[in-house]
Amino acid sequence: MQSDTNYRRLVKNYQPKKSKEDEENEFSSLIAFKNVLKEVADLAGQREVVAENLQNQVLQGILLLAKNLREERKKALNQGASLTQSLHTQIGTLDRAKRSYEKAFREAEKAIESYHKADADFHLSRADVEKQRVNMNIRNSQSEDAKSEYANQLQITNKQQQQHYQIALPEVFNRLQELDEKRTRGMKEFIKRSADVEYEVSPIIAHCLEGIVKAADSINEKDDSMIVIEKYQSGFQPPGDIPFEDLSKPDPDAANNSQTHNSSTGLNHMTGKGTTKDKLKKRVGIFGIFTGNKVSETATGSTGSSNSTA
């Protein structure tokens, strides 16, 4: 889930700098923004929980099951191959025993024939006939031995074949079937677990979204603009009317009036004293917002139209 790091990055990149100003003087919008960031960080945390659980509860489980199934399947297939090989070997032994028996039987038949031939031949000595009889007996005995060995191997083979088809091989196939069912069950389980991992965080995610809405609702634009006004207001009253100075009627107030006039018109050419300067500086703070905006020439021209005297 790549979104985790994105959420975290968002929170990190947009975290407001700790300002040195009074914390209680904060704008509701700034407080709300910080709270939204907190909720987004929580969302990031939830996505991380999902990633971690998918990793630990699902992915690890799948890897473990896959490894186990691979090993067990190999074992079963090896066993199946081994059983088949073993039966083939036994059938080979039986075939050789049978061929030995057939060969011995034919040789015994030939020996019997030779004995009968010798016995019927009056020209042969008793010794020669006796030799053929002994040979016949040996061949008959060998044939009987081979027959017995063949019967023995047949019994062993039939027993192994029965055991192979009725017990051993079915066991291997049952094991393979079990493994396949285990694989399918694992798939079922891990799909459900994945969905559960997502499910589990959904109430917390819903809670985070509620927190975001709550944070937004706490924004009060009227309060915020009042903070701006409180912060930047000069506290000055707007200047009163500039008094008329009639030079033909000098009075004791003239000097004071003149001073008032000066401080009122002082915006243009300042000749005031220290205190006035301080006040002016503060006033510049609020009026300063206009200095960045140079008035275009046409604006100056149109407002200067009352400038008729020379």
Add this chain to the structure above:
Amino acid sequence: MQSDTNYRRLVKNYQPKKSKEDEENEFSSLIAFKNVLKEVADLAGQREVVAENLQNQVLQGILLLAKNLREERKKALNQGASLTQSLHTQIGTLDRAKRSYEKAFREAEKAIESYHKADADFHLSRADVEKQRVNMNIRNSQSEDAKSEYANQLQITNKQQQQHYQIALPEVFNRLQELDEKRTRGMKEFIKRSADVEYEVSPIIAHCLEGIVKAADSINEKDDSMIVIEKYQSGFQPPGDIPFEDLSKPDPDAANNSQTHNSSTGLNHMTGKGTTKDKLKKRVGIFGIFTGNKVSETATGSTGSSNSTA
């Protein structure tokens, strides 16, 4: 939200190939997997809806508001600068009018003094005195005109100053305050809208998760392994016991028995007929799963231990 394309890519990459096999013969796990992919595609769709709504309903709105606020703020600041400039210009005009009046007044005083001096000087001609009187009258008249212009400009200035501080400038500040409140309201609105965009998809996402769980629950490992058995079973009965062939007691069934024996031991050295070959081929299909697994030498050796006769 980068996860959209990731979801889509997941769905695309893991879509099973359309197989040519009967659709009704499908494994429940495969059907479930396809259904999970469908739900994941739906999840992708929901994330896309979120991305689209954030784009159209939030980001576009923010851009529009920001543009509007920037323009309106610039307009207000221009107006404030223009008003201040205009007042300064008028105060300059008043200053010049006042200085003109002072100069004219002093010149009139001097002319009065000169006339009085000339009038008191018995050595001067009447013409010279008359010249000084005329000059005095002109200067007095000029002084009166300048005084009148000064009074006129003072009236204009006071009117403008009053209008500036009581109406025009407050209007500009009110406009700026309105804009700030509009900005804050916008922030509130867009944060809530963002959360809503997420909220709106959450029931559908929950529904998708339910669909995934439902798909997983539809997996039946017993049914699936039965499909495998149905598909790969050979249909053969395990071979019966290999009969004993006693060469010393030939009977009419000997030929048949021999044939049965051959097809039973046929796994090793096949001498069967056409039909048997076909059957064998099918049987190899199921036994083929062991061919990939070569039995190790030790396994062969141990099972071949009953091979005692030569």
